[in-house]
Amino acid sequence: MEIEHLSDPQFPPGCNFLAANMVLTADYFHRLATSKIGRGEEAAANNRGTFYDVQAVFLALSIGHPNYAREKLLATRQQRIAREIETNGCRANHWLRPIALRRLQDHLNAK
DSSP: OOOOOOOOOOOOOOHHHHHHHHHHHHHHHHHHHHSHHHHHHHHOOSSHHHHHHHHHHHHHHHHOOHHHHHHHHHHHIIIIIIIOOTTTOOBBTTSSSSHHHHHHHHHHOOO
């Protein structure tokens, strides 16, 4: 998925707040989707990966990239849901952890 980067313009005094916010949001989205740390979060096979997906889709929709959001959601079905959620709805290996219920709540809240 290719990501369009909006450059940071110089905002004059009294600039349009919504336009300025859109540029800042687009810049954050670009950094999230292309940085080493962002890519690591995207690849994480746990709640961090789930929250990355939610955040990336929300930001993409916020800045007018519905195709990226759609592709991300479709990819998530195979890359995250099919691989990490068992047929009974549990996260693979999460019941072995001492805070399993809390992690399950995190995932449910992210969606």
